[in-house]
Amino acid sequence: MGDSTAPPRESEAVRLVLDTNVVLDLLHFHDPAALPLGRAQARGEAVFLADARTLGELERVIAYPEFALASTAQDALLASYRAATEHLAPGEAPRLPRCRDADDQIFLELAARGGADLLVSKDKALLGLKGRQGLAFAIVTPVGAVERLRSCEAIVAGCTSMRQAERSGDKYTKGMREAETEFR
Numbered sequence: 001m002g003d004s005t006a007p008p009r010e011s012e013a014v015r016l017v018l019d020t021n022v023v024l025d026l027l028h029f030h031d032p033a034a035l036p037l038g039r040a041q042a043r044g045e046a047v048f049l050a051d052a053r054t055l056g057e058l059e060r061v062i063a064y065p066e067f068a069l070a071s072t073a074q075d076a077l078l079a080s081y082r083a084a085t086e087h088l089a090p091g092e093a094p095r096l097p098r099c100r101d102a103d104d105q106i107f108l109e110l111a112a113r114g115g116a117d118l119l120v121s122k123d124k125a126l127l128g129l130k131g132r133q134g135l136a137f138a139i140v141t142p143v144g145a146v147e148r149l150r151s152c153e154a155i156v157a158g159c160t161s162m163r164q165a166e167r168s169g170d171k172y173t174k175g176m177r178e179a180e181t182e183f184r
Helices: 022-029 037-044 052-062 073-083 102-113 140-157 163-166 169-184
Strands: 001-005 015-016 046-050 085-088 118-120 138-139
Touching: 015 022, 015 037, 015 102, 015 140, 022 037, 022 052, 022 073, 037 046, 037 138, 037 140, 046 073, 046 102, 052 073, 052 102, 073 085, 102 118, 118 140
Parallel strands: 001 085, 015 046, 015 118, 046 085, 118 138
Antiparallel strands: none
């Protein structure tokens, strides 16, 4: 999709950071819980964010013997994901809570730097940070992300993001965003 250093939003699409396991669920295992995320990205309703560190982790993980992926299949999976993502240039992340699993910190940092709306994960260490102060994004499971994408569509007919609805004066969506922030 392209390189960027930080947010200015080019579209009203919901900005998502997918952790490595969710990427695998989507592109390798074709998990029904993750497939709607891919469809939302293909329709322009969602943007997947990535950077060199998260792509490096994906490249490392898909080489594990338990996936039994030939090098050509690994290359194809990586190329497919790269093509579907907006690439962020390296940069400083704001102060963030520390994840128990240091390998997962890169996803928090990418979400913060990229102005993500959602960090999508099934990882208990990341999900354990839900609701922590100082996060400008929500941490949700793939099912939670799909529910949010669907509720956004249902609540705001014709709008593809809660932010666009807020700018258009949708009081219900503003109230939902405020309540969500309060409970984070």
